[in-house]
Amino acid sequence: xxxxxxxxxxxxxxxxxxxxxxxxxxxxxxxxxxxxxxxxxxxxxxxxxxxxxxxxxxxxxxxxxxxxxxxxxxxxxxxxxxxxxxxxxxxxxxxxxxxxxxxxxxxxxxxxxxxxxxxxxxxxxxxxxxxxxxxxxxxxxxxxxxxxxxxxxxxxxxxxxxxxxxxxxxxxxxxxxxxxxxxxxxxxxxxxxxxxxxxxxxxxxxxxxxxxxxxxxxxxxxxxxxxxxxxxxxxxxxxxxxxxxxxxxxxxxxxxxxxxxxxxxxxxxxxxxxxxxxxxxxxxxxxxxxxxxxxxxxxxxxxxxxxxxxxxxxxxxxxxxxxxxxxxxxxxxxxxxxxxxxxxxxxxxxxxxxxxxxxxxxxxxxxxxxxxxxxxxxxxxxxxxxxxxxxxxxxxxxxxxxxxxxxxxxxxxxxxxxxxxxxxxxxxxxxxxxxxxxxxxxxxxxxxxxxxxxxxxxxxxxxxxxxxxxxxxxxxxxxxxxxxxxxxxxxxxxxxxxxxxxxxxxxxxxxxxxxxxxxxxxxxxxxxxxxxxxxxxxxxxxxxxxxxxxxxxxxxxxxxxxxxxxxxxxxxxxxxxxxxxxxxxxxxxxxxxxxxxxxxxxxxxxxxxxxxxxxxxxxxxxxxxxxxxxxxxxxxxxxxxxxxxxxxxxxxxxxxxxxxx
Numbered sequence: 001x002x003x004x005x006x007x008x009x010x011x012x013x014x015x016x017x018x019x020x021x022x023x024x025x026x027x028x029x030x031x032x033x034x035x036x037x038x039x040x041x042x043x044x045x046x047x048x049x050x051x052x053x054x055x056x057x058x059x060x061x062x063x064x065x066x067x068x069x070x071x072x073x074x075x076x077x078x079x080x081x082x083x084x085x086x087x088x089x090x091x092x093x094x095x096x097x098x099x100x101x102x103x104x105x106x107x108x109x110x111x112x113x114x115x116x117x118x119x120x121x122x123x124x125x126x127x128x129x130x131x132x133x134x135x136x137x138x139x140x141x142x143x144x145x146x147x148x149x150x151x152x153x154x155x156x157x158x159x160x161x162x163x164x165x166x167x168x169x170x171x172x173x174x175x176x177x178x179x180x181x182x183x184x185x186x187x188x189x190x191x192x193x194x195x196x197x198x199x200x201x202x203x204x205x206x207x208x209x210x211x212x213x214x215x216x217x218x219x220x221x222x223x224x225x226x227x228x229x230x231x232x233x234x235x236x237x238x239x240x241x242x243x244x245x246x247x248x249x250x251x252x253x254x255x256x257x258x259x260x261x262x263x264x265x266x267x268x269x270x271x272x273x274x275x276x277x278x279x280x281x282x283x284x285x286x287x288x289x290x291x292x293x294x295x296x297x298x299x300x301x302x303x304x305x306x307x308x309x310x311x312x313x314x315x316x317x318x319x320x321x322x323x324x325x326x327x328x329x330x331x332x333x334x335x336x337x338x339x340x341x342x343x344x345x346x347x348x349x350x351x352x353x354x355x356x357x358x359x360x361x362x363x364x365x366x367x368x369x370x371x372x373x374x375x376x377x378x379x380x381x382x383x384x385x386x387x388x389x390x391x392x393x394x395x396x397x398x399x400x401x402x403x404x405x406x407x408x409x410x411x412x413x414x415x416x417x418x419x420x421x422x423x424x425x426x427x428x429x430x431x432x433x434x435x436x437x438x439x440x441x442x443x444x445x446x447x448x449x450x451x452x453x454x455x456x457x458x459x460x461x462x463x464x465x466x467x468x469x470x471x472x473x474x475x476x477x478x479x480x481x482x483x484x485x486x487x488x489x490x491x492x493x494x495x496x497x498x499x500x501x502x503x504x505x506x507x508x509x510x511x512x513x514x515x516x517x518x519x520x521x522x523x524x525x526x527x528x529x530x531x532x533x534x535x536x537x538x539x540x541x542x543x544x545x546x547x548x549x550x551x552x553x554x555x556x557x558x559x560x561x562x563x564x565x566x567x568x569x570x571x572x573x574x575x576x577x578x579x580x581x582x583x584x585x586x587x588x589x590x591x592x593x594x595x596x597x598x599x600x601x602x603x604x605x606x607x608x609x610x611x612x613x614x615x616x617x618x619x620x621x622x623x624x625x626x627x628x629x630x631x632x633x634x635x636x637x638x639x640x641x642x643x644x645x646x647x648x649x650x651x652x653x654x655x656x657x658x659x660x661x
Contacts, residue, residue: 045090047074047100049113055080055100056117056125063126064114065098069107073098181255189248195241196375197368197400201359205229205242208334209250212286226356228324228335230294232342233361236401239338242361243290246336253284259296262316270297270316278323278333285332294337300346317346324354343560363399365494366392372400376407383423391427394474396492406430435489436481443480451614452517453478456527457486458610459516462602463595464490464509465624468632469502471509477618485527500548503538507591508598510535515595516606535591539584549583552576602628 052074055061060080065073076084076099084090084099093099104110111127118124192202211218211225218225231239247254257277262270281287297316324335337355339345349355364372369392377388395403409430414422445453457476464470471490478486514528543549545558557571570577599606605627612627613619 043092044073044094044098044101047102049102049104049110052100052102053113053117056114056123057121059121059123061123061125063128066104066107066110066127066129067132069129070103072102072104072110074100074102076100181253190241190244191248192245194375195238195245196371197364198238198242198361199368201231201242201361202245204357204359205246206249208288208336209246212250212252212288212334215286225334227333227353228337228355229357229359230342230350230355231336231338231359231361233340234363234399235340236399237361237363238400239340239361240292241400243292243336243338246288247290250288253281253287254290255281255284255287256290256292259291259293259298262297263313270312271319274316274319274323281333287333289333289335291335291337293339294349295339295341295344298337298339298345298349300344317349321346321348321354324349363397364403366396369395369398369403372403373407376404380407380411381421383421386422386424386427390424394428394431394491396494402434406434409433432481432489436484436487438481440480445480445485449485450478451610452521452525453486453527454610454613455516455520455606456513456525457488458606458613459512459514459595459599460488460509460531461512461609461619461624462516462606462628463512463598464488465628465631466598466602467505467508467594469499469505471506472631472633473621473624475618475620476613478613479617484530500542503542503548504587504591504594507535507538507588508594510538511588511592512595512599515592515599519596519599519603520607520610535588536584539587539591540580542587543580543583549580549587551579551583 052061052072055074055076058080060076060083062075062077064075067073075097081093081095081099084093114125114127192206195202208225208229215225231242233239243256247256255277262273277289281289297313297320299313299317301314301317335355342350342358350358370388373388373391395406398406406427410422410426413429413433414426419426457478461473461476464473471492474489474491476486476488481487510531511528513531514524517524517528543552545556547554547556559571572580608627609619609624612623
């Protein structure tokens with residue numbers, strides 16, 4: 001039993017750290033407060049000349065001492081002291097020194113008054129004059145500015161040196177790296193089980209983790225683990241979460257810092273923190289260093305207009321390059337970094353030998369979204385019949401952070417309606433809330449405006465439903481959401497390639513609202529601003545990026561390196577710019593004509609859909625099937641599935657068929 005007690009680790013006692021300066025200030029404060037509260041128990045009493053004149057009349061004054069020409073101290077005879085002490089208010093009169101004191105306005109006036117009293121009452125009173133200091137009070141007042149100055153100086157020195165448990169945040173420690181350290185004993189440990197999807201990224205990352213666990217099997221074959229891995233992907237896809245999972249799985253020290261932690265107002269601090277970070281990592285090797293948002297210090301050098309080459313950010317980057325693959329050995333230290341702007345990183349940083357691998361962390365597909373929903377719905381009470389597959393299909397293009405936001409928003413919506421569990425309707429409301437914004441049913445809209453909005457949204461829905469390559473519609477609403485007066489939700493196919501026909505159909509569906517207004521009201525409104533913006537960008541990208549223009553041909557001005565951001569001129573001539581403008585305009589006119597043809601041929605169905613929108617305010621896929629019928633693509637898909645599921649029948653051959661064979 002005693003052995004167990006000895007082997008147990010004692011928890012450190014928490015309290016104020018011992019500091020001699022604190023003790024000194026405590027003693028000084030105690031002395032001052034004690035002197036002020038206690039002081040002398042037998043102190044003189046305050047008086048006035050009228051009372052002293054009565055004492056002179058009775059012959060009770062032994063002498064008077066005038067101090068500093070403003071205070072008169074009255075010394076009584078022993079018999080007078082005993083007589084006054086019989087009164088309760090004078091019970092504490094001192095035996096020695098003076099018993100009363102009062103202020104005199106002028107020495108000359110005091111002498112005249114005293115002389116008159118001596119002459120009148122026949123008792124002579126000796127008077128003497130003295131100059132004295134002010135005692136504790138004057139001394140404290142004299143030294144108080146110095147005490148304040150010394151206290152401020154001590155406080156500043158302690159702050160600069162990071163004393164008093166400041167955690168190295170002082171000026172003298174400003175060059176120290178403030179990295180967060182994670183190890184296997186961390187309470188908030190995250191593993192790969194907590195990271196849904198990202199299967200390809202996890203495979204590459206787990207190789208690094210496996211090397212740290214069992215390095216010998218790689219060394220036996222002469223292999224070397226990559227010195228660094230760069231996690232690249234759009235915001236919210238789980239780059240930082242994946243790094244946290246590495247910290248939880250590797251069972252080695254994990255140092256985490258943000259790229260902005262190296263940026264400081266003092267020149268040279270960033271480089272100093274890089275040196276200190278890698279020094280800490282070498283002491284803890286094998287170790288993983290994670291730098292989040294590395295683009296804060298890894299931006300390509302020489303591309304910052306108006307900034308010299310001695311910029312502190314470039315010095316920090318140079319030091320990072322040296323530490324990752326410089327003259328000194330950096331064995332046992334693996335660097336992970338994350339960014340969503342890999343195109344602006346310096347080429348020397350992303351080369352082999354520093355970041356040997358670039359791990360793409362993209363947006364999840366439908367299968368990975370299903371897994372992510374399973375993770376985030378663990379702590380949410382859902383209906384038993386909730387279809388996770390349906391939720392994954394209804395959130396195309398959503399990142400992991402978006403799905404987490406959907407799940408949280410769903411719980412809030414269900415709680416707002418006093419529900420015990422979360423259902424499908426709550427999820428759809430959460431998706432609508434995130435994509436379109438909050439409903440604004442109280443927004444003032446005139447009946448004429450509401451009718452125009454209904455025909456506008458019906459135009460979008462009709463064109464997208466009838467054009468074969470456009471994205472299928474989920475629902476349409478004329479209830480204002482966010483800044484939009486109406487909205488339409490589509491379910492785009494998850495494809496990796498997009499054809500010219502598909503882009504043309506998408507542009508036609510975007511212009512369907514403007515065409516519907518022109519056909520039904522003879523004029524257009526400002527409600528198509530967002531539609532025109534998106535269609536125009538799509539047309540220019542088709543011509544300038546994807547080489548889909550008939551006049552410009554197979555040429556692309558897209559720059560994946562990001563260097564065009566710093567170029568002062570366009571990468572094409574003015575004549576080519578005119579061709580691009582003409583091509584984009586022609587594509588928009590072609591898409592407009594496609595939408596106009598569809599709506600003219602199906603004007604009756606357009607009107608029925610608009611009237612239903614005015615009646616119900618929200619229209620779903622079933623309403624479009626009821627008005628226009630099923631889409632050609634859906635019919636072809638159903639026929640293909642039916643043919644695939646049909647069982648083949650074996651028929652006996654006839655005699656003629658056998659003879660012919």
